[in-house]
Amino acid sequence: MKLLQAKSLKGTIEVPADKSISHRSIMFGAIAKGTTTVKNFLRGEDCLSTLNGFKKLGVPIIDDGEVITIEGVGFDGLKAANEAIDLGNSGTSIRLMMGIVAGAPFTTTFFGDEYLNRRPMNRVMAPLRQMGAHLNGNAQTEYPPITIQGTTQLQPIHYEMPIASAQVKSAILFAALQAKGTSTIIEKEPSRNHTEQMIKQFGGQIAVEDKTITITGPQALTGQTVIVPGDISSAAFFLVAGAIMPNSEITLKNVGINPTRTGILDVLEKMGANYHLSEIDSINESATITIQTSQLKATTIEGSDIPRLIDELPIIALLATQAKGTTIIRNAEELKVKETNRIDATCEELSKLGANIEPTDDGMIIHGPCQLHGGNVDSRGDHRIGMMLQIAALLTDEVVELTKAEAVAVSYPHFFDDVKSLIQNEA
Numbered sequence: 169m170k171l172l173q174a175k176s177l178k179g180t181i182e183v184p185a186d187k188s189i190s191h192r193s194i195m196f197g198a199i200a201k202g203t204t205t206v207k208n209f210l211r212g213e214d215c216l217s218t219l220n221g222f223k224k225l226g227v228p229i230i231d232d233g234e235v236i237t238i239e240g241v242g243f244d245g246l247k248a249a250n251e252a253i254d255l256g257n258s259g260t261s262i263r264l265m266m267g268i269v270a271g272a273p274f275t276t277t278f279f280g281d282e283y284l285n286r287r288p289m290n291r292v293m294a295p296l297r298q299m300g301a302h303l304n305g306n307a308q309t310e311y312p313p314i315t316i317q318g319t320t321q322l323q324p325i326h327y328e329m330p331i332a333s334a335q336v337k338s339a340i341l342f343a344a345l346q347a348k349g350t351s352t353i354i355e356k357e358p359s360r361n362h363t364e365q366m367i368k369q370f371g372g373q374i375a376v377e378d379k380t381i382t383i384t385g386p387q388a389l390t391g392q393t394v395i396v397p398g399d400i401s402s403a404a405f406f407l408v409a410g411a412i413m414p415n416s417e418i419t420l421k422n423v424g425i426n427p428t429r430t431g432i433l434d435v436l437e438k439m440g441a442n443y444h445l446s447e448i449d450s451i452n453e454s455a456t457i458t459i460q461t462s463q464l465k466a467t468t469i470e471g472s473d474i475p476r477l478i479d480e481l482p483i484i485a486l487l488a489t490q491a492k493g494t495t496i497i498r499n500a501e502e503l504k505v506k507e508t509n510r511i512d513a514t515c516e517e518l519s520k521l522g523a524n525i526e527p528t529d530d531g532m533i534i535h536g537p538c539q540l541h542g543g544n545v546d547s548r549g550d551h552r553i554g555m556m557l558q559i560a561a562l563l564t565d566e567v568v569e570l571t572k573a574e575a576v577a578v579s580y581p582h583f584f585d586d587v588k589s590l591i592q593n594e595a
């Protein structure tokens with residue numbers, strides 16, 4: 169499709185609901201006993217994969233168009249699916265659901281689309297095997313389809329995580345909730361903590377001290393009401409757009425500001441962006457963020473910064489193309505195993521539009537500022553690459569054509585409409 173063009177952006181957007189919390193709201197609703205209601209659920213393709221996956225595991229879930237209601241069955245009420253479960257493009261669904269069915273007395277098979285079926289699963293299979301579940305990937309590889317033969321006799325685990333990953337941590341936590349005894353997980357770097365927070369919200373117990381998480385099972389959880397805040401990872405596209413487009417001011421309402429997710433705000437601050445928070449609600453961890461056209465300078469992003477902004481790195485790379493100096497992103501090798509290899513995709517696709525950006529083994533080096541031009545680019549089936557390229561296209565008067573634009577529906581079904589609503593054609 170031909171991407172949207174603009175002279176400047178002005179206006180207000182209610183960003184879509186948080187993807188990580190929406191997934192978990194269904195998962196916790198299913199494994200708790202009693203009714204869970206979810207308000208502001210993200211009806212993006214990924215979260216719908218989780219919702220449909222739990223229906224196949226025998227959990228009654230109703231979407232009245234407004235609220236999602238889950239009649240929780242508890243861990244012991246899940247039923248064997250009568251066919252393999254298709255989780256589409258969703259890495260969060262497959263990895264977290266593996267941890268949940270690891271404790272079930274039946275066998276489950278999960279698979280996904282051509283992208284998910286190339287993503288590594290050993291990171292979850294290895295600790296779940298240690299806990300006693302039997303898992304196999306496609307033809308003995310670590311790739312989906314994954315078949316899991318669960319056990320009601322899961323053992324607790326002491327696990328030092330080799331990578332910083334909230335998905336791996338969460339899969340182990342779901343299994344640990346079902347194992348008899350105390351498990352400890354030591355994080356490599358702190359990653360998003362929504363699973364830990366929701367264990368507490370649903371009446372469970374978990375202790376977190378620095379990078380060490382301690383949890384004793386088995387535990388029974390109780391249904392709750394979940395109100396999902398907006399997704400800072402979706403807001404990030406407009407935070408960057410507002411900073412790099414001339415004569416612009418964008419207000420983003422109800423953005424989630426959980427501290428394990430706000431690395432993008434720290435980067436914007438370090439690069440000199442003009443933004444401020446208002447209407448801060450510290451209980452629901454949300455705020456309104458307003459950002460204006462900014463003079464930007466380069467920065468270095470590394471170490472414990474990375475898990476706090478891992479999904480924002482493609483759009484941060486675009487931000488860096490408009491900043492003065494050389495921005496270095498390192499320790500971000502995890503980008504290679506996202507929906508696509510995001511180091512290659514970001515560097516190759518932005519280079520087609522004239523960016524001065526080089527891939528490295530564990531990140532990127534970006535020289536700015538630079539004037540982008542038109543071209544033909546490809547989302548490669550990755551929602552965040554597609555959205556980043558649309559924001560890049562706003563910076564040029566020339567035509568930018570995007571292949572596989574439909575990928576944005578994974579996390580942000582109305583993305584192009586929201587961009588359109590901000591466009592000012594008079595400078």
Ligand code: S3P
Nearest residue numbers: 188260332333334335336478479
């Ligand atoms: C997620 C964790 C991250 C992130 C993904 C969502 C989650 O993945 O990239 O989009 O909801 O737990 P990793 O755990 O692989 O870093």
